[in-house]
Amino acid sequence: MIDVGGDRKFYIASEEEILEGKITDVYFMRTREVLEKSGESHHRVYAEVHNYGLPAGYDWAILAGVEEVANLLKGKPVNVYSMDEGELFRIFEPVLAIEGRYVDFGVHEAGLLGILRHATSIATKAARVKLAGWGKPILFFGVRAVHPAIAPMADRYAFIGGCDGISGVLGAELAGVKPTGTMPHALILTMGDQVKAWKAFDEIISGDVPRIALCDTLSDERFESLAAARALGERLHGVRLDTPSSRRGDMRKIVLEVRWALDSSGYKHVKIFVSGGLDEKDVRRLVDIADGFGVGTSIAFPKSIDLAMDIVEVDGKSFSKRGKLPGRKQVYRCENLHDTITKFDVRLERCPVCGKPVKPLLKPLILDGKVVREFEKPSEVRERVLETLKKLRAIEEFNPEPQLFIP
Ligand code: ZN
Numbered sequence: 001m002i003d004v005g006g007d008r009k010f011y012i013a014s015e016e017e018i019l020e021g022k023i024t025d026v027y028f029m030r031t032r033e034v035l036e037k038s039g040e041s042h043h044r045v046y047a048e049v050h051n052y053g054l055p056a057g058y059d060w061a062i063l064a065g066v067e068e069v070a071n072l073l074k075g076k077p078v079n080v081y082s083m084d085e086g087e088l089f090r091i092f093e094p095v096l097a098i099e100g101r102y103v104d105f106g107v108h109e110a111g112l113l114g115i116l117r118h119a120t121s122i123a124t125k126a127a128r129v130k131l132a133g134w135g136k137p138i139l140f141f142g143v144r145a146v147h148p149a150i151a152p153m154a155d156r157y158a159f160i161g162g163c164d165g166i167s168g169v170l171g172a173e174l175a176g177v178k179p180t181g182t183m184p185h186a187l188i189l190t191m192g193d194q195v196k197a198w199k200a201f202d203e204i205i206s207g208d209v210p211r212i213a214l215c216d217t218l219s220d221e222r223f224e225s226l227a228a229a230r231a232l233g234e235r236l237h238g239v240r241l242d243t244p245s246s247r248r249g250d251m252r253k254i255v256l257e258v259r260w261a262l263d264s265s266g267y268k269h270v271k272i273f274v275s276g277g278l279d280e281k282d283v284r285r286l287v288d289i290a291d292g293f294g295v296g297t298s299i300a301f302p303k304s305i306d307l308a309m310d311i312v313e314v315d316g317k318s319f320s321k322r323g324k325l326p327g328r329k330q331v332y333r334c335e336n337l338h339d340t341i342t343k344f345d346v347r348l349e350r351c352p353v354c355g356k357p358v359k360p361l362l363k364p365l366i367l368d369g370k371v372v373r374e375f376e377k378p379s380e381v382r383e384r385v386l387e388t389l390k391k392l393r394a395i396e397e398f399n400p401e402p403q404l405f406i407p
Contacts, residue, residue, distance in 0.1 A: 065119030125302030126161025142300030
């Protein structure tokens with residue numbers, strides 16, 4: 001067996017290795033070595049993190065991972081400015097910026113971007129699924145899609161992005177919420193009979209857990225749903241249809257048939273939850289007839305929200321590579337989600353588009369190595385994300401680019 005280093009059993013970095021920057025790309029190490037040995041280590045730079053192209057069909061993203069980045073950079077001789085965790089952003093907008101000697105933070109670029117990109121990609125996808133299923137609970141069942149080392153992270157950012165529940169036991173504990181879940185096929189198969197399994201669940205599991213019977217294991221969804229309703233009666237909260245794709249046909253027709261059968265047999269109180277390989281478009285197609293959704297892989301393995309870090313100022317002078325706007329910038333937003341990008345020291349009071357008051361989105365996160373921001377609980381961040389999603393629903397035409405650039 002290959003020795004993966006000491007008593008390491010999994011191919012994952014320890015917290016110490018992440019904090020030391022050991023996970024970095026080697027070229028950042030070489031850059032630091034060259035700057036130090038050539039007497040050029042004194043240069044102070046200002047580097048911005050931004051997106052220059054979202055996935056097709058995406059007009060915005062939800063920033064996440066800010067608290068973890070603060071933990072990565074605290075204690076280092078840098079100043080960091082950032083948008084809030086859970087803030088909506090558009091392309092071109094700086095979401096986070098670092099100021100300091102390049103040799104003091106350059107090796108952390110890979111770790112910092114990795115945290116922000118992964119967290120932001122999951123939170124953004126969760127927000128999109130939440131919008132697709134607006135008004136109905138979206139439960140995240142995706143920890144099995146990622147390496148267990150990052151399962152709590154997937155749960156956290158799916159929750160922040162707007163999911164109503166998360167299934168991971170440790171992820172939920174770290175997010176300060178109760179884990180959500182019903183029963184797997186394994187329970188029914190191991191006991192050998194659906195009714196026996198549903199009844200045993202009802203007898204044994206604590207009364208505050210909603211009785212949601214999995215109804216697709218051995219036979220047709222309609223017949224299993226009616227059997228569950230007859231077995232548990234008033235105590236049955238809902239049925240979950242996790243129909244395998246090989247048997248699925250048209251899920252909308254299956255849900256309609258189950259609804260019809262339950263209603264016409266006097267079980268109108270029984271809700272229908274759908275899970276199994278769902279993406280945004282599936283949720284949108286079922287939102288008017290299903291009562292809730294379990295979504296896993298499409299949120300756990302979302303499209304990547306690319307974020308890059310670019311130097312825009314060196315030793316106090318605006319300076320950048322081609323294709324990027326030089327100089328440090330601020331983003332101002334009004335209540336209508338109009339954004340204006342300005343030079344950092346321009347003070348904007350009112351939105352140039354609608355005249356409403358604006359607020360700067362980049363705020364100090366770390367000053368001289370000290371974290372200067374109080375972090376909210378995940379549930380509080382999630383509430384802000386949901387407020388933003390409500391606004392997005394009310395906007396008829398969302399401009400995917402910042403409205404204006406005022407130099
Ligand atoms: Zn405005």
